[in-house]
Amino acid sequence: MTVVRVVNMIPAVLTNEAFPNWQPSIAVNPANANEMAIMADTSPPGNTGYFFSYDRGQSWQKNFTQTGDLVDQSSGFGTSGELYWAIARSPDGITATMHVVRTSNPTNTGPFPEIDTRPNIDQPYAYAFSGVFGPDRLYLGYHDLGHMPQSATVDVCFDALAAVPVFKQVRLEHRSTSPHDGYEVRPIAHTDGSVYVAYKGWRHWDLVTVTTDIIVARDDDWGNNDFKDLTDPDTYPGRRVAVGVPIVDYEGAPGLGGQRLNNDLSIAVDPTNSNTVYLVWGDNTGPQSQYRLHVRRSLDRGATWLPNPATRLPDLLTVNNADLASIAINSDGKVGLMYQQLVSGRWETHFRRTTDATGTQWDDLILARTNQAGEMADYTRLIAVGKDFYGVFPAWNTPDPSNFPSTPPTPATPNGALYLRKTTLTAPWRLLDSAGIVLSGSVDPFFYMVQDETTPDPPTNLTATVR
Amino acid sequence: MKLGASSVTNLPPRKNLSVVRIAKPIRTDPALGDLHGKLVTVELLNPGELKPKQAAIFFALGWIQGGGIAVREVAHLNARQEDDVEAEVARLPERHLADRLADAVLVVVAEVTDVQPTPFDIRSRNAPQWAAATLKTTEVLHGQPRHHATVLFPTSKRPTWVQSPRLAEKQRAIFLLHRPPDGTLFPEPIPTLPSELFTVLDEADVQPLSKRPLVKRLLSQESGV
Numbered sequence: 001m002t003v004v005r006v007v008n009m010i011p012a013v014l015t016n017e018a019f020p021n022w023q024p025s026i027a028v029n030p031a032n033a034n035e036m037a038i039m040a041d042t043s044p045p046g047n048t049g050y051f052f053s054y055d056r057g058q059s060w061q062k063n064f065t066q067t068g069d070l071v072d073q074s075s076g077f078g079t080s081g082e083l084y085w086a087i088a089r090s091p092d093g094i095t096a097t098m099h100v101v102r103t104s105n106p107t108n109t110g111p112f113p114e115i116d117t118r119p120n121i122d123q124p125y126a127y128a129f130s131g132v133f134g135p136d137r138l139y140l141g142y143h144d145l146g147h148m149p150q151s152a153t154v155d156v157c158f159d160a161l162a163a164v165p166v167f168k169q170v171r172l173e174h175r176s177t178s179p180h181d182g183y184e185v186r187p188i189a190h191t192d193g194s195v196y197v198a199y200k201g202w203r204h205w206d207l208v209t210v211t212t213d214i215i216v217a218r219d220d221d222w223g224n225n226d227f228k229d230l231t232d233p234d235t236y237p238g239r240r241v242a243v244g245v246p247i248v249d250y251e252g253a254p255g256l257g258g259q260r261l262n263n264d265l266s267i268a269v270d271p272t273n274s275n276t277v278y279l280v281w282g283d284n285t286g287p288q289s290q291y292r293l294h295v296r297r298s299l300d301r302g303a304t305w306l307p308n309p310a311t312r313l314p315d316l317l318t319v320n321n322a323d324l325a326s327i328a329i330n331s332d333g334k335v336g337l338m339y340q341q342l343v344s345g346r347w348e349t350h351f352r353r354t355t356d357a358t359g360t361q362w363d364d365l366i367l368a369r370t371n372q373a374g375e376m377a378d379y380t381r382l383i384a385v386g387k388d389f390y391g392v393f394p395a396w397n398t399p400d401p402s403n404f405p406s407t408p409p410t411p412a413t414p415n416g417a418l419y420l421r422k423t424t425l426t427a428p429w430r431l432l433d434s435a436g437i438v439l440s441g442s443v444d445p446f447f448y449m450v451q452d453e454t455t456p457d458p459p460t461n462l463t464a465t466v467r
Numbered sequence: 468m469k470l471g472a473s474s475v476t477n478l479p480p481r482k483n484l485s486v487v488r489i490a491k492p493i494r495t496d497p498a499l500g501d502l503h504g505k506l507v508t509v510e511l512l513n514p515g516e517l518k519p520k521q522a523a524i525f526f527a528l529g530w531i532q533g534g535g536i537a538v539r540e541v542a543h544l545n546a547r548q549e550d551d552v553e554a555e556v557a558r559l560p561e562r563h564l565a566d567r568l569a570d571a572v573l574v575v576v577a578e579v580t581d582v583q584p585t586p587f588d589i590r591s592r593n594a595p596q597w598a599a600a601t602l603k604t605t606e607v608l609h610g611q612p613r614h615h616a617t618v619l620f621p622t623s624k625r626p627t628w629v630q631s632p633r634l635a636e637k638q639r640a641i642f643l644l645h646r647p648p649d650g651t652l653f654p655e656p657i658p659t660l661p662s663e664l665f666t667v668l669d670e671a672d673v674q675p676l677s678k679r680p681l682v683k684r685l686l687s688q689e690s691g692v
Contacts, residue, residue, distance in 0.1 A: 011533030017498040022626050041626055044496050047529055054477055061477060061533025071593045071627050092648035093595060093627050093668065107477060109510060109530055109539050120650075122591040145590055179654065183592055205589060251587040251596055251622075263592065375624060378592050434500025 003451040004351075004406045005458075006367055006417040008397060008444050009038065009051055009060040015422040016433045017442075019044075023377035024392040024445040025074045028385045030130035031081035034459060037106065038392050039073040039085065040445045048087060050075070052106045056458035057390070057447045059420060065103075065110025071096050074381075076128030078136030080104075080161055085112070086124035086140055098124045098142060102160065115165045116155060120146040123183045123263075123378065128160070130385075131191040136160040137222060140167075141185030141197065147171065152181035152199040156223035170226050172217055174236040177202050182212060183378070184265040190274035195219045196302065197227055198267035198279060201238075208250050210262060214242040214281050216302045230302045239302050242294070245283040256291050256323050257342040258374035264293065264325040264339075271384075272333045275301050278316075278359070280327045280337060286320045293319040293339055295327070297359050308360055316359045322350075324377060326391065330384035335359065336450065338382045338391050347372045349393045351382075351406075351450055365406045365450070368417070370396040373443050387452035397444040399423035399431060417446060468521055470514060474506040476534030483514045484537075490522065491549070494556045496529060499536065508537040522546035560671075565685045567671045573610035573644040574686065576676065577602035579634050584622070588654055595621035597652065599660055600634040602642060608679075609686050610644075618644055618665045619652070632673040641674040641682055642667060 010017050022041035029035040038051040038060075049064035050073075072088035083103050090096040097119045101112035118124075122143040129137040138160035144153040150173035157167045173181050182200025189195040197217045204211040217238040218230035228237040248254075249262040264282035277298045286292035295317035296305045308316050322341035329335050335354040340347060349368040355361045373396040382391040401409040401416030409416045414425045422432040431439040451457075469486040473479060487509055492502040509525060517523060523546055527538035544552065568574060581601040588594035597619040604614055621628040644665035652664070667673055674682060 013532050013534075013536055014498045016500040019498070020626055020629075044498065044529070049529070051533075059534065061475075061531055063531055064529040067528070069627075090593065090627065092650075093593075093621070094648040094650045094652070096591070096593065107531065122593065143591075148590075179589065207587065210589075249589060251584070260592070 002453060003457070004365060004367070005057065005449045005451065006404055006407045007057055007060075007447040008399070008417055008419045008421060009447050010421040010444050011060055011062060012420050012422065014062065016439065017421070018440065020376070020443050021394055021445040023072070023379050024394060025379070025381045026383060026390055026392045026447070027075040027077045027083065027128070028383060028390050029077040029081050029083075030079060030385060031077075033385050033388070036390065037075055037083055038445060038447060039075050040394075041070055041073065045069060050085070051445070057449055058418070058458050060447070063106055065108065065112055066101070067111070072123050074124055074126040076126045076138070077130055078128040078138065078160060079130050079132070079134060080136050082136055082161055084126055084128045084138055084160060086126040088121065088124050095120045095145070096122060098140070100126070100140060115160065116140065116157070116167045118142065118144070118155065120144070125184070125186055127187045127189070129189040137189065138165070139187035139189065139195065139223065141187050141199070143181060143183045143185065149177040149180040151177075152185050152201070154185060154187055154197055154223070154227065158222060168223070170223065172197060172199055172227055172238065173201055174238065175201055178204050182265070183263055186265055186267050188267050188269050189222070190269045190271065192274050193220060193222045194269065194274040194301070195223050195227070196267055196269055196277055198265050200265060203244065205249075208248065209284070210247045210249050211244050212247060213240045214245060214265070214279070215240055216267065216277065216279060218302050241279060241296060241305050242281070245285060247282070248284050248289070255375070256321060257347050257372045259323055260375055260378070261291050261323065263378040264323050266325055266327045268327045268329045268335065270329045270333050271331055275299055276333070277302055278327055278329065278335050280325045282323055282325060290320050291323060293322050293325050295337060309358060310360045317362055324380050324393070326380050326382040328382045328384040328389060330387050330389060332387055333357070336382055336384060336389040337362070338380065338393065340393065342372070345372070346370065347395065349395060351389070351391070351448065353450070367406050367448050368393065368395045368404055368446060370398065370403050372396075376443050386455065388455050389450040391448050393446050393448070394443050395446055397431060397441050398429060400429035468517060468519055470517070470519055472508075473537070474508045474535045475531055475537045478508060478531060478535070478537055483511050485509050485511050485514070485517065487525070493524070493553055499532065505536070508535060510537065510539045512540045512542070517543070524549060524552050561681070561685070564671050564674070564681070565689065567643050567669055568609070568682065568685050569689055571609065571643040571645055573616060573665060574608040574682065575602065575604040575616065575642050575644065576606040576608065576679065577604040577616070577640070577642055579636050579638040582634060582636055585653060585657060586655070590654055593625060593627055594623065595628055596623040598622050598634070608641070608682060616644060616665055617661050617663070618642065618667055619647065620667050630670050632667050632670055634667070634673070639676060641676060641679060643672040643674070645672070
């Protein structure tokens with residue numbers, strides 16, 4: 001039986017915390033899955049930190065290692081267990097610079113050594129390849145405002161643990177764009193050296209709607225071939241999975257539950273077969289131009305994207321009124337999909353898995369059903385380690401057990417989700433500050449784990465391994 | 468104070484760590500709540516300088532929050548200087564205002580006569596989404612005399628900009644106007660805007676009229692008058 005764990009990660013000592021926990025990202029150490037890091041913009045001014053767990057997400061601490069403020073963040077563990085962290089920092093608020101740092105000891109006081117820097121970028125996405133053998137390969141996707149309009153870019157590093165790592169900057173876009181490429185540039189790798197990157201090639205923006213292609217590029221040698229190994233029928237590198245899809249994006253756009261649209265691209269490769277790739281994106285092709293998520297699959301390394309064999313419709317799965325999508329595939333080839341959906345005025349966090357090999361049947365776990373909280377994030381992240389899925393989502397933090405349908409309350413978890421911060425333990429459900437006074441709600445990061453039945457439970461009372 | 472010890476679950480004791488009990492929180496992270504009487508682990512700069520049970524005032528950066536609290540010492544002072552430190556901490560808002568005044572190119576008493584949005588900036592998710600406010604000045608406290616100024620302020624609700632001032636028509640205040648940051652402010656030139664633009668980005672950049680005496684005093688201190 002699958003075990004679902006949902007944890008409000010704010011530590012007990014931070015029980016007065018009320019920062020907006022902006023766009024969280026997760027990394028799990030493949031060398032020791034009890035260790036994981038979650039980056040989210042929760043820091044007091046002038047400090048940049050991250051959440052870290054030594055016991056597979058059952059307890060968390062916030063580590064501050066870097067000074068300054070951040071606007072974006074993303075992280076990954078390498079095969080070696082090294083933690084890589086891409087931070088976008090914007091001292092003037094106008095232009096952001098990507099700083100990539102690394103550490104083998106997350107409780108170091110910092111600052112961590114910097115190994116890559118790129119000015120004038122947006123939305124860095126760190127993917128550290130975590131296969132069983134080999135060096136730490138690091139891929140950093142970003143929207144390069146210094147290379148407009150063909151801005152989709154990946155930095156490739158074949159040995160991120162080297163004393164002085166070398167990064168190769170690869171421009172992905174080979175077609176005309178206007179006004180530039182999309183914000184999301186998402187790399188993913190397989191142990192056989194296949195590396196896929198999903199990005200959006202914007203073709204037009206009429207001040208209301210972006211018209212974009214959804215593109216998958218591929219490199220069959222870890223990035224040595226500049227992602228030119230998958231060619232579209234138009235002869236350019238990068239297969240266009242969808243052409244000319246509309247996405248509403250302008251100031252005052254209705255959005256979705258207060259969320260700004262146009263940031264839901266995610267890709268996953270099957271660790272058991274690098275030919276199999278899943279992709280999810282969002283666009284305004286739903287009824288009455290609703291925002292809609294599309295899940296599609298290729299079984300031939302991205303060359304063709306097959307329609308649903310049951311319905312003959314293009315999507316394997318379609319979800320209306322949903323965003324913050326992230327997709328991953330576990331070691332059994334099972335696909336996990338996380339998204340948040342507006343349902344009857346409530347903000348639901350769903351986790352779904354394929355239940356057969358066709359990719360057309362999905363189960364559905366509702367991890368949280370909370371109040372709308374306005375704009376919370378551009379992205380979240382889901383990853384698979386072995387058979388298990390690990391993820392993080394932002395949500396309004398009312399500790400009411402009815403908000404967490406997949407984790408019924410127990411004596412140890414009266415709130416349904418495990419809350420580390422102080423709350424009432426019976427109705428009315430309230431957050432409490434350090435003095436026991438009722439605290440106003442805010443957006444918190446929630447860690448979740450969907451644990452395979454064969455995976456041992458997380459350890460208890462586990463503390464740091466001294467390195 | 469206990470030397471060579473740790474009160475944090477995932478932080479083993481070592482020579483340069485010390486566990487201290489907070490007798491009086493002077494300035495702390497509000498997210499940590501009331502720290503009075505709490506134990507905190509301090510990474511000391513120079514462990515030999517302090518003795519067990521010695522009281523001191525610590526200036527420290529946050530380090531670990533969870534399973535206890537750990538901080539990194541930046542400096543420490545003798546506990547007898549508590550009053551001086553408290554007075555300086557109380558002056559921090561004023562010092563911040565002085566810093567903003569020192570950086571301002573123009574400080575004016577003015578009324579907002581017009582606010583106009585600028586075209587949506589789609590280049591970056593974190594773009595400020597400027598609005599342009601026209602100020603009619605009634606008094607120039609610092610900088611070149613002028614009757615009008617055009618000032619940009621962010622309208623984005625994202626965390627980077629949430630503390631920035633929002634201006635509204637008929638608003639009367641003291642405005643600390645700064646040069647815009649380097650970089651291209653708009654995706655396309657906006658012909659209706661003047662070439663000289665200012666910004667207000669920090670919440671201290673808009674002061675109520677009642678603060679005029681303080682602003683005047685700080686400006687005179689800055690200029691040495």
